[in-house]
Amino acid sequence: MAEGNITIMGIDPGTNILGFGVIRVEGKKPSFMDHGVIDLRKEKDHFSKLKRLCEEMEKLLDRYTPDVLSVESPFYGKNPQVMLKLGRAQGAAITAALRRGIPVYEYAPRKAKLAITGVGQASKEQVSIMIQKILGVTLENRFLDATDALALAMCHYYRMTDPLAEVKSSSDWKKFIEQNPDKVVK
Secondary structure, rough: OOOOOOEEEEEOOOOEEEEEEEEEEEOOOEEEHHHHHHHEEOOOHHHHHHHHHHHHHHHHHHHOOOOOOEEEEOOOOOOHHHHHHHHHHHHHHHHHHHOOOOOOEEHHHHHHHHHHHHHOOOOOOHHHHHHHHHHHHOOHHHHHHHHHHHHHHHHHHHHHHOOHHHHHHHHHOOOHHOHHHHOOOO
């Protein structure tokens, strides 16, 4: 990977539909590569879905060779069985990446929506509209899980390029000043 060039794959895990989105960052400019879904609705049982999900993820990782995987973290739900199945789907996607040595970063749905739209409770449609504007592409609305995945990839890009990201997470101004002397006005 050349300095400043990175491919980020975002994953919106699901037990029926898994969305993926891929961006390429060259220098400081992100650009759209691809997006789509893995449709698991025709699989006969949950374990067949997990097997296929893992196989399809491996194909995607081999095709796009991302440098980083950005995945949506599980969110609190009322049904523990749904949460368990969603966690398994997420785990299958993460395992496929880790087996290839690809680092994984996890973002809450609210954080990704906030990064893209400025509103943590934004709808999938609002996220899709903003992703299209940010990346300068026209995408079909039938792939809202895929545009959510692009939002996760962009969320990671914004996290990488935010000079205050470490400070925000640690509140360690001394460390920030040491790492960024050019940002301090004396």
